[in-house]
Amino acid sequence: MEPQQRSPLLEVKGNLELKRPLVKPPSRLPLSGSRCKRRLDQMEDVLEPEKKRTRGLGTVTKFAISHHRAPVGTTVPQTQGQAAAPKVPKKTGPRCSTAVASVLKNQKAAPAAPAQKPGTTAAPPKLGGKKPSKRPGWDLKGQLSDLNAELKCYRERTQTLDQENQQLRDQLREAQQQATALGAERRTLEGELARVRAQAEQGQQELGNLSARVLELEERLGTQEGLVQELQKEQLGLQAERRELTTRLEEQERRLQTSEAALSGSQAEVASLRQETAAQATLLAERGERLHGLEMERRRLHNQLQELKGNIRVFCRVRPVLPGEPTPPPGFLLFPSGPAGPSDPPTHVSVLRCDERRGTLSGAPAPPTRHDFSFDRVFPPGSGQDEVFEEIAMLVQSALDGYPVCIFAYGQTGSGKTFTMEGGPAGDPQAEGLIPRALRHLFSIAQELSGQGWTYSFVASYVEIYNETVRDLLATGTRKGQGGECEIRRAGPGSEELTVTNARYVPVSCEKEVETLLLLARQNRAVARTAQNERSSRSHSVFQLQISGEHAGRGVQCAAPLNLVDLAGSERLDPGLALGPGERERLRETQAINSSLSTLGLVIMALSNKESHVPYRNSKLTYLLQNSLGGSAKMLMFVNISPLEENVSESLNSLRFASKVNQCVIGTAQANRK
Ligand code: ADP
Ligand code: MG
DSSP: OOTTSOOHHHHHHHHHHHHHHHHSOOOSSSSOHHHHHHHHHHHHHHHHHHHHHHHHSHHHHHHHHHHHHSOTTOHHHHHHHHHHTTHHHHHSOSSTTHHHHHHHHHHHHSOOOOOOOTTSOOOOOOBTTBOOOOOOTTOHHHHHHHHHHHHHHHHHHHHHHHHHHHHHHHHHHHHHHHHHHHHHHHHHHHHHHHHHHHHHHHHHHHHHHHHHHHHHHHHHHHHHHHHHHHHHHHHHHHHHHHHHHHHHHHHHHHHHHHHHHHHHHHHHHHHHHHHHHHHHHHHHHHHHHHHHHHHHHHHHHHHHHHHHHOSEEEEEEEOOOOTTSOOOOTTSEEOOOBTTBTTSOOOEEEEEEOOTTOBOTTSSBOOOEEEEEEOSEEEOTTOOHHHHHHHHHHHHHHHHTTOOEEEEEEESTTSSHHHHHTBSSTTOGGGBOHHHHHHHHHHHHHHHHHTTTEEEEEEEEEEEEETTEEEETTOOGGGTTTOOOBOEEESSTTOOOEEETTOOOEEEOSHHHHHHHHHHHHHHHHHHOOSSOOGGGGEEEEEEEEEEEEETTTTEEEEEEEEEEEOOOOOOOOTTSOOOHHHHHHHHHHHHHHHHHHHHHHHHHHHHTTOSOOOGGGSHHHHHTHHHHSTTOEEEEEEEEOOOGGGHHHHHHHHHHHHHHHHOOOOOOOOOBO
């Protein structure tokens, strides 16, 4: 507590301490307080009886005093004084009455001579301790002198006593004065004491009140102190928290500043990027425009290129000798290099034929005849599927540009047509044929073109034409392998588009779906196969893909079919064979096949010669493909050749047919654009 905030209790105590001297003032009397008090009381006591005596026995006292003054010899007062004397000490205090007592004692100690019996002379008083010798009765003179001496002695004594009395009176007066003063002082002190007591009581009461108040305040103080301690603790906690928060705040502010700096940087960057984006968007729009123009230009040039290559092209592919097959004599098949040397892709094939029926005049065997053929491209036995596809990829892409495309595989049975179109054993990616490769290529290009706003859809169908009947190779369920009747019809009245009734047209968008369809087609062919007749060799398999493209932004649409045709074996029936029931059936098959293949040749010729009548309807195959063979179409024919010498005749037939086709030039193709 601050010294200035002194508690009321302490203040009261202090005041009491200060007042104390007032209660007990230093006595001016030589005696200590208590002793003085007592002596005062005693003196009063002494004085009081004196007064009393003065009041009650005044005459006696006066008498007694006057007795001392009385002349010696008056016995009566002496006797009375003697009789009264013993009463004085009884009423006198033990201490303060010393002087008075001593006077009285002296009076007592000097008793008057005992009353003499009448007739006897009183003995002279003992003076100076010297007892006068007893005088004979007759010695009156002596007795008188003794009495005079005694009187003298008494007188002296009286004088002494008077002096003493005077002294005592003085002392008494002084004592009375003192007593009066002391009484006044006492009264003052008593008054003061009473006042102080009252004050003390009041103070005590106040003290009690204050003590209670102090206790209450102390209690409150304790509570407040507890509260203060709690608050201090809380304050400490809050300060620590505040410090922590301050630190965090500073950290956050730092981060904020960094972020703000980064943000302003980013905003500037964003602004510049926006500007850049706007510029880019403009540029992009320009580029899009330009790209579209370029795309159309590319299509035009691509088409031109295809036209330059020929709207109908023929590729010759010779399959390798299979394990177990006889090795052909060296030089049987030759693949002469092109004009640019071995680096040039081969376009020529030569077949050396030894005709045993022909002979020289000398009888020696005739020298082998060399038959040279030239095609757009020749693939020797070692050529892989990828190499072959690479050559036709551009042509396949023409279908996406809206040009109908037809790719045939022509050749005798076992020459590798199916291998070329569908591929080798399933699961060998290297042996994958043109159909899966072409579709994958188309899907991928369509995906790329979607970035330019083109949307493509693909619908696949797969049919076979056997003996001029059309069967769905994608048939499922009860129709599977049954060869239910399918007819080729126009899609609608006045429509150029042809469809196969009862055939499935399956939308495809990925390789997996195409794989499933090819597998289903194989299964359908397997069901139809008989022991005597490998029907797949005796029928044409036509895989058709309807491609539809649209550029919504520009309102451009295009649609074209891609046809991949695995033709029936082109081999002729040996005319020397006996005609049994099986052979007759076989002959009919063969005639149908030959007829349709001839019709194909004739159609191509008619188109090439721009004849007014094109005999599409002469066969189901040409009828079905008529929209893909016209002037707006592009055609590619693979002539598949067996490497075996034993197949040389059929090989030559195929090569001759292909050569004829190769010489055809169909008019400028037109894209089917709307
Ligand atoms: P086609 O369909 O003309 O009757 P295939 O395609 O069935 O002939 O081929 C006959 C056999 O020759 C099949 O076993 C096939 O795997 C095989 N073959 C054909 N061409 C090739 C080739 N380029 N490479 C390897 N094997 C081939
Ligand atoms: Mg085949």
